[in-house]
């Protein structure tokens with residue numbers, strides 16, 4: 234149907250915090266910054282571990298954040314890291 238990135242609920246999981254793709258990706262920056270409380274942090278991590286659709290996004294965000302971090306802490310980013318980020322950016326916009 235649509236490609237909005239959300240799973241239809243399958244009803245097989247009950248209790249706990251089950252995040253869908255949208256919710257997980259919305260929290261990815263806070264997750265990477267360690268700003269979520271323990272429950273939310275775990276919920277995001279669990280989702281990313283088992284969701285094949287989100288994982289590439291997560292990997293991309295993390296790589297990008299590493300890159301930004303690198304720029305912030307040192308004046309020069311490691312060339313290899315920059316190349317990888319640019320590669321992924323290109324792949325992402327294709």
Ligand SMILES: [Zn+2]
Nearest residue numbers: 254284286287
């Ligand atoms: Zn997902």
